[in-house]
Amino acid sequence: MNGWMGTILRVDLTSRKVVKEVMPERWVHAFVGGRGLNARLLYDEVKAGTDPLGPENKLIIGVGPCNGTIVPGSQRFTVTFKSPITGHYGDSNSGGSFGAMLKYAGYDLIVIEGAADEPVYLWIDEDRVEIRSARHVWGRTTREASRAIMTELRDPNLSTIVIGPAGENLVRCASVIADLGRALGRAGVGAVFGSKKLKAIAVRGRKGVRVAYPEKLEAAVRDTYEAWNNNRAMYDLVAAYGPSRGQLRYGGMLADKNYRGGAPTGWFSMMSFENQSDRYVKTRACFSCSQGCDHLYVVTRGPFKGTYGEGIELSQPMDYGVRLGLYDFDAVLALGTIADEMGIDYFDSSALMAYACECFEKGLLTEKDTDGLRLEWGNQDVLPRLLTMIARREGIGDVLAEGLGRAPERIGKETQKYAMQTRGMTFAGRDPRSSKGWGLMYAVSSRGPCHVRAFLPESMPDTGWDVSLEGILKKYKDPKNRLLEEGKAELVYWYENLLAFKNSLEICLFTSDPWMFSPSAEPFSIPGLLARFYSATTGFDLSEAEVLHVGERIVNVERAFNVREGLTRKDDRLPERFLYEPMPDGFAKGEVVRLEPMLDEYYACRQWDKVTGFPTKRKLEELGLHEMAVDLETLGRLGVD
Ligand code: SF4
Structure with a gap:
């Protein structure tokens, strides 16, 4: 087949069996790859009523026919599963290089089933596939674990996806971190990894992708670049500052203090060019992308000095800033860094904290319930602690770790209206009333x-x-x-x-x-x-x-x-x-x-x-x-x- 590699890798963590299967050709025509193929397989293989955190749930990881080619941004991959947040269909996807690497290793899909009896990680080096012990990295942050695995495998250039303590602790909104900084945030994918005691997947590949008509593909890619050039100002803005310039225009649409308003006054100063430039280090692009919309940051002074990470322009200011009434940019970046290290979704974790703050404000949670924490809007001393407690399931964090659908059952039915969720999951930091x-x-x-x-x-x-x-x-x-x-x-x-x-x-x-x-x-x-x-x-x-x-x-x-x-x-x-x-x-x-x-x-x-x-x-x-x-x-x- 051109485009597809033609192979499904099936890994049973219970029996530790690894099998390679031929990809049925009729599926790829009907469902293309990645999200579509995964969904089809999930429907067939995960029966109704399956416990999302039980061994019968599966993790289906898929790439598409264009992954690894010259198509701009052709590196994404999707992980599909039954969601432990909604109890329904769940998927989460990410950029970076993992999708292209998986393709170069020779696979269109990985199906992970069963559950290991002790922490493991999966090492895919083209045809060689190993289930290895992860006991030495269990309990460690996503960065620590990724680096330890790269060191162990003696290759700093391989691609990894890793869970942090939140996934290990089955926090329902746990994420998976790809390539040290990209997140598969949504639907609780990290908790499903944790339920299988699967700490990480590392992949390396060198095989190429066969393209049916290279000249036609080149022509389509050239036209894409030309179209970008026709909108040069936008291209340059995204490359220089990421999608944040668009975000500036969201004034009036934001999730101010748990969606109680849309036009917080602190937003524009926090999002100023000066504020961003002051912390900006360099740009990082995904595989096969000339835009490089991802921006690395470091905080060089103040109480959060030493905080570093990537994604200064994305949802951190909207989620850990506006939702929580927090406009100290360094504190916002510190929360984003904790989330990436612990492996927890920005949207749901910030919405859980906003829910807790509103309950605290209304007297429905008190210091007695929160181990003495004063959960006040914008409290930069307390909010990082609360986020860590959720990831580690400590104190009130253990209740919140159950998610916005379940937490009100423990905290009080009258708090349900402050849990901003549909089917247990929260929204992006944009208010649909606007x-x-x-x-x-x-x-x-x-x-x-x-x-x-x-x-x-x-x-x-x-x-x-x-x-x-x-x-x-x-x-x-x-x-x-x-x-x-x-x-x-x-x-x-x-x-x-x-x-x-x-x-x-x-x-x-x-x-x-x-x-x-x-x-x-x-x-x-x-x-x-x-x-x-x-x-x-x-x-x-x-x-x-x-x-x-x-x-x-x-x-x-x-x-x-x-x-x-x-x-x-x-x-x-x-x-x-x-x-x-x-x-x-x-x-x-x-x-x-x-x-x-x-x-x-x-x-x-x-x-x-x-x-x-x-x-x-x-x-x-x-x-x-x-x-x-x-x-x-x-x-x-x-x-x-
Ligand atoms: S760097 Fe940005 S624009 Fe380029 S592929 Fe990655 S997410 Fe997309």
Whole structure:
């Protein structure tokens, strides 16, 4: 096969057996790779009712056909599993170099099943695969463990993914850290690693990837670079400062103190060029990317002197800053560093701390409950301690480690309204009352509320950028439209399908997103570009329409998995604060999310049952998912047309 390596690596940690299987060709055509293939396999191999932290859950790690080629940002990989946070479908993905290395080692997929009886790590050196003891790195931080493994294997250039103490302690929002600084943050992937006593995976590969039509692939890549050049100012800004310049525009959309406001005054000074430049060290790019949007930082003075890490421009200021009312940039970076070292998700851990702070403010948690910690907004002496307690399951941290869905059962039912979650998982640091399409996207996302399942351009207000590259987006040009519910279902539907395909190619979201390209001289079709990458690499022709059709198939597989687990329309929801408490400030002042009409429209676009939210037989059959239609029919969970 061109593009794919044709091999699945299956590792049983209980029996310590490693088997190589041939990748069935019909799967790759129907599901492409990475996210899509993983979802298909998860549906087949992880039965309904499986304990997410039991040995029957699986970790399916997938790359796509373009990984390891010259396609910009072609290095991502997805880990798929049943989520210990939501109890539904879960996946998490990352950049770095792991995805390309895995491909060069000769594999499209790794399936990890069972559970080891003592800590282990997996070493993949092309055809040689070993399950090794990890007793010496168990309990150590992600950085310490990665470096120890590289030293042991005598190769500082191999690629690693590693859990920290949070994953070992089965903290439900534990993350996995790739290549010392990139995070697979969402859905509790680190806890599933921990439940299998799998500390890390190290991989090294030197095999190439066979491309069907190298000249065609080169032409598609050249066109991508040209389109970037047509939007040079944006390219330079992202390269120099990361996506933070876009974040500056989020004033009015932020999660101020647990989403109680959207326009905190401290935001703009914290995000100033001066503040960032003062701590910036250098830029790091993922494999096969010329942008290098990731920026390394170091704190050189003050109480957090010596803190260092990467991602100064990303979610740290939004999550550990705004959510917690903390505007000391060094303290924010210190929290981000603790999270990366402990291996815990930024979004959920900061939302857990914000929930605890609001409970403390309301007197629903007291110093008696918190081992004497005064959980006040912006308290830079206490918040780093609280984060470590969650990762180590100490004191109140043990209760919070159970996640936003479960913690209120222990702390008190009256605190439920302060737990900002859907299906137990929290949101990105952007408030959907100021961006209605985001509200719908959060509510319906298959892996729990996710900001990059549809990544709507309306999240970038007042940019002046033309986001109407695709015909479907033309009618959404008015930037004020982010406050309207009408029409958002069609936009979410279209983007979800597009990104399901892109995630299955496993290429970076940023390197081929409309906002990187506009305003280009010529209209630039994103599905068309993805089709060119796919067709040139694999040799199989795919049209723009087929790109979206394959994406739709993948979204439906994930939905079928969730429906089989018991999900219904009532799980596609948002917290009361977004639905009933008007936004108190900023451009969206007075706004709430009117979710139900958007849901009706969305189900109509998807041709799902409006009452139950179940996929219909007609839709599943049309997408070639006959077995899933039979399964759901047997369970009485098939939608009515
Ligand atoms: S744009 Fe950023 S995240 Fe994407 S591939 Fe390049 S460096 Fe990695």
